[in-house]
Amino acid sequence: MQCPEVREENRGTVYQSSGESSTCQAADDTVEFLTGSGGSIMALEGWAVALIVIGSILTIVALMSFVYYWCVLRYRVADTSVSMAGKTIVITGASSGIGKATALALARRGARLILACRNEQKTAQVISEIKQAVPDGAEILYRHLDLVSLKSVRSFAERIIREESKLDILINNAGIGQKGRTEDGFDLMFGVNHFGPFLLTNLLLDLLRKSAPSRVVNLSSLAHRFSPAFDFTEFDKDDDSSAGGAVRYLRLASYPISKMAVNLFTRELGRRLADDSQVTVCSVHPGIVYTGAIDGALRRGSCRKLLIPLFRFLMRTPEAGAQCVIHCAIDESVRQHSGDYFVDCRPGNEGAMASDEALAKQLWEVSCQATGL
Numbered sequence: 001m002q003c004p005e006v007r008e009e010n011r012g013t014v015y016q017s018s019g020e021s022s023t024c025q026a027a028d029d030t031v032e033f034l035t036g037s038g039g040s041i042m043a044l045e046g047w048a049v050a051l052i053v054i055g056s057i058l059t060i061v062a063l064m065s066f067v068y069y070w071c072v073l074r075y076r077v078a079d080t081s082v083s084m085a086g087k088t089i090v091i092t093g094a095s096s097g098i099g100k101a102t103a104l105a106l107a108r109r110g111a112r113l114i115l116a117c118r119n120e121q122k123t124a125q126v127i128s129e130i131k132q133a134v135p136d137g138a139e140i141l142y143r144h145l146d147l148v149s150l151k152s153v154r155s156f157a158e159r160i161i162r163e164e165s166k167l168d169i170l171i172n173n174a175g176i177g178q179k180g181r182t183e184d185g186f187d188l189m190f191g192v193n194h195f196g197p198f199l200l201t202n203l204l205l206d207l208l209r210k211s212a213p214s215r216v217v218n219l220s221s222l223a224h225r226f227s228p229a230f231d232f233t234e235f236d237k238d239d240d241s242s243a244g245g246a247v248r249y250l251r252l253a254s255y256p257i258s259k260m261a262v263n264l265f266t267r268e269l270g271r272r273l274a275d276d277s278q279v280t281v282c283s284v285h286p287g288i289v290y291t292g293a294i295d296g297a298l299r300r301g302s303c304r305k306l307l308i309p310l311f312r313f314l315m316r317t318p319e320a321g322a323q324c325v326i327h328c329a330i331d332e333s334v335r336q337h338s339g340d341y342f343v344d345c346r347p348g349n350e351g352a353m354a355s356d357e358a359l360a361k362q363l364w365e366v367s368c369q370a371t372g373l
């Protein structure tokens with residue numbers, strides 16, 4: 001091995017002062033000492049790198065196990081012994097994900113289901129799957145509902161009121177996380193996640209009252225906690241519109257604010273129904289669930305081969321996500337919690353903005369104006 005320059009100089013100095021043989025010995029010792037020390041340092045460095053790599057892997061595995069336990073394994077299951085025979089339940093957005101899993105679970109409990117969806121073919125497939133899984137189940141109907149259109153919401157509600165003598169449970173499950181505009185010119189997320197369900201619930205409220213004890217379950221999300229503040233001056237007025245100067249476009253464009261609106265609506269409806277308390281209303285965070293919306297977004301991404309299995313592993317199944325929705329629809333204990341927000345089959349913490357009564361009232365007024373109630 002070639003010695004570094006500084007070691008050559010050392011050897012030279014020793015040679016001059018001590019004679020040839022001893023100098024060579026000393027020089028060899030020096031080289032051996034230096035080589036041995038460098039090797040030790042290199043070996044030490046190797047161990048340090050190995051320890052850091054192993055430590056990092058163990059930390060990642062521990063973190064993933066914690067997330068897996070917290071998000072995927074740790075959830076409560078709704079009571080399976082409750083019979084829903086004789087109950088009529090409307091579920092919006094039951095053509096996939098949590099809505100589909102909720103429909104199957106309620107069909108197993110004997111409920112008569114009305115699947116309020118926008119895609120007839122997809123819903124027919126879901127109905128046939130449920131009928132196969134529950135051959136002795138009650139009736140399951142498809143009724144067209146497209147929440148991007150307030151006209152569709154009105155005609156759906158009119159049909160339900162015309163055809164149904166009672167409605168025991170309304171589950172406002174359908175939701176969207178995409179940008180765009182509704183048919184009426186609202187932000188797509190705010191329109192589908194809040195204005196549509198707000199109008200639908202209000203139009204069906206008399207039927208729900210008539211069928212009491214009855215329930216409304218609204219799908220919210222933990223994302224509501226990241227909602228920016230409401231600024232109702234953000235409404236644009238379009239005086240030339242066919243809506244005759246009604247509020248046309250809302251720039252409150254984000255998923256969290258649309259879900260905050262769901263919580264505020266649930267609170268306010270709970271307060272308004274408190275007198276007769278026979279209609280119970282609650283909002284639900286279903287957990288982080290691997291469903292069509294997330295799958296679609298990942299499939300469009302570049303790292304899909306890595307991310308799809310990882311996200312699937314780290315998220316709940318739709319069946320697990322449906323448990324809190326089912327609990328709020330069927331459990332007797334929920335009747336004491338009208339207006340509350342539920343997480344994992346228990347009342348959850350929804351933060352200060354969601355309990356702002358004045359804001360909830362203001363949103364109610366704005367929503368009435370926007371939906372023409």
Ligand SMILES: NC(=O)c1ccc[n+]([C@@H]2O[C@H](COP(=O)([O-])OP(=O)(O)OC[C@H]3O[C@@H](n4cnc5c(N)ncnc54)[C@H](OP(=O)(O)O)[C@@H]3O)[C@@H](O)[C@H]2O)c1
Nearest residue numbers: 093095096097098146147148174175221288289291292293
């Ligand atoms: N997945 C999660 O981690 C998570 C977390 C918190 C809250 N949530 C909420 O849970 C609910 C269900 O979500 P998901 O995860 O099950 O999503 P999903 O699999 O994408 O299902 C959404 C459902 O809503 C329907 N829908 C969308 N736009 C509609 C419209 N304009 N009119 C009528 N129906 C419409 C869809 O119909 P098509 O089949 O025709 O598209 C589908 O049936 C949503 O409200 C969502 O915000 C989900």
